[in-house]
Amino acid sequence: MKMTEISVRVNGVAMKSSVEPRTSLADYVRETCGLTATHLGCEHGACGACTVLVDDVLTRSCLKFAAMCDDRHVTTLEGLANDPLTDLLRQCFHESHALQCGFCTPGMLMAARDLLRRNMTPDEITVRNALAGHICRCTGYSGIVHAILLAASRLKPDD
């Protein structure tokens, strides 16, 4: 199969790779870059487990081709290891029992961070709407919703 050359900044690191045009961004970060925090729960855009940032925009990596990310910045959960907001969320997820098996958690953290960056004072409905399209089979969502509201309550205006 004809390969496509791409240059992608993955979590700040410049990568030059040759990919099949059909390779999804999800497979690219997982298989080529070895970044396995991005999980695959459906590979058809319905579960949200594979959520990453492409140029800071929340993106389902299973629905995007790696070849579409030439010259772009891709951020996976690994890239947010030192991000204070992600850290706060992680802490609140822990305190709120917001994960059981943990498979949905990377996508949930991505979505939660994105929400709080747009809206620091969401109410419960807003949080639930922001999570619509993110499937968690274990928790029944209440811990996740609680965690995000808790994180919001702890946000200081300059965070």
Place this chain on the structure above:
Amino acid sequence: MFVADVRLPGLQDIAFVRSGVAHGRLLSVNKPADDRERVFTIDDFDDLNVLEAGPELEAFRQSPYPALASGKVRYVGQAIAACVATTRARAEDLAERVEVEIDELPAVVDAVAAMQPGSPRLFENWADNAFIARTISAGDLNLFSASPMRLKRRFRMNRHATVSLEIRGVVAHWDARLEELVVHLSTQGGHVMRLGLARALGLPENQVRVIAPDVGGGFGGKNRLLPEEIAVCAIALKVGHPVRWIEDRREHLLASVHCRDHHYDLTVCFEPDGTLLGIEGDVHIDAGAYALWPTGSFMEASMAAGNLPGPYRMKALRVNTFTVATNKAPMGPYRGVARPGACFAIERMVDEVAQHLGIEPYEMRKRNLVKRTEMPYVTVAGLKLDTGDYHDSLDTAAKMIDISAIRRRQKERKPGEPRVGIGFAVYTEQSGHGVVEWSKRKSRVVPGYESANVRMLPDGSVNISVGVQNHGQGHETTLAQIAAHELGIDPSQIRIRYGDTATTPFGFGTFASRSIVFAGGAVGVTSRRLAEKIRLIGAHLLQAAPESVRIENGAVLSDSGSVGFGEIARAANIRQEMLPEGMEPLLEFTGTYEPKESAGVFSYGTHAVVVEVDEATGGVKILDYAVSEDCGTMINPMIVDGQVQGGISQGIGTGLYEEIPFNADGQPLATTFGEYMMPCATEIPTVRIAHSVTPALVTEYGVKGVGEGGAIAPPAALANAVADAFRDCKASFNETPLTPRRVWEAAQAAMTRMEAAAETRA
């Protein structure tokens, strides 16, 4: 790290060629001429064993399920060939080039029709399509003819999938140095899977190592050995490099473990005052095409029948059960096993009788629930309800949900406003059942105990290995809490290990709400043995009499001094000269545990839900959900709440959303999340939970299991609530999921009936 995250040098991917038809004779499988050696069919493995599966009962018919189809295909999605390539995409390319010829046969898609004479048969050597048919009868059967009143209803809980978010996965390779097959498997019980894999592959068990890393949910679906898993291992033994298969969602919905699919045709007998007398009728379980190793889904039928009397005093039970083979993916266990269906049937029945007699459903339950003073109470089906206060549970839930406010709201409703309804469902959840119960069920593997290895290392830190498999239940937390309690140290000093047959003692895994009872008990009793040895060594080091010392905060204390566990562990492990005369070195014990009585202990609870129904669309919205539950002693209340909320979320899925319908040809009509409705944060409310604690009498600490309970009652409570919203027109909602269409149709039918009746009167 999940199975899909395992990276091994030389790893290649597998994609399966699957049947596109539900039933047919497999005429030929043609491999692409240029790539024959990368495609495998059953003919490439002459040494694979087909395992007998299902209960060890003469009457249970065998449905040999080969790793890859042989002779016939019996459901859409059955694996026919496996293709190996450097990436999954390339393996799928190869799979597309494999030509399969199938001579299609008529499909069997309805479990009730499948038992009619003349139905096509899945297995030619069976007399009909039943894996097994059994009648369960108990109590005073004369009641059925003598009963003053009776009501007949049909209920149906449709088929869906288990849908763990992490799908199945297996990575297998032959370790040439150790001469063993290493299998990374997403499973709920690695030890039992090793047993099955070893037998299927014809290897001794000590040459198979199963590692279950993080497991992204299971819910029962990962507690059976599936043919793909055997095929991947068999290929690993042939090709000489690691291979993996990571199921995709379509494969999961097509061909992984399916669940529920219960059909009830029941008559309930009762007195004019609402006293329930007995229940009789037929239960059909649509079990799909094959029984999965080890135990298939045979328990569905017996448990469904056995749980029909629920928490109620009844005097008679007579149920004909049929576990039926159909051209659908094999059924397996799913959170709640059988009881969501049974609870749906009996709890709907209770409401139907209440409606019929004009009694408040809540009152109807009060009249029939087993009383605290009657405990232990043996139900007519023979289940021994051990401890609890069911009346209190119902009252608490009723208070939480405020019936009178809802009744007021219903009265004041103006035409055009949405309808509101309230529904109750009471359930029991058997857990901690051991030898007695599982051998009664003729289980092939009898999970009557669990084991723990508790070890204190020379620095005083503790490792505990267990045979259960955490996949979201928080065992690291609860088991460490238990050990910390017994050892008098902080939980942070304890590591819990599981999920590797090479490093953990044999155990059965995590299912049937059993881990806190069995593994919790095993960790408890084994830690106690360790604590005792620590105490003896401590006393010796303190030169005190053993009976004069005690354990506290990581040290052994006497009246005059103390010695820390670090020092004691050092003595026991690396400074044996400091030990009491004749004492064996090491601080390590392996122990097993089974509750004193092994018929099981029963958690229970009441679910109460308020719904709003849109008359125009049939859409159901949950306004409030309250639960009052009792799972005995809670080791960790936060984890209990998580299990309840999570279980209810799945129960709401069964009740309102999740379904895999099949067309007449046996084609499944929900194979992506586009057609298969998964509830999200916008559909699942935060449930209000009240706990009461009635400790079990026969388990360590008085614990009872809690994993499944949440999933049992929601379909019943929801359907009762929707029916309550349409009380005025006597609409019946007896089939799940309660999709907008089903609700709308049932409501329309009832309204039409009501209008017709009004016209006749006029």
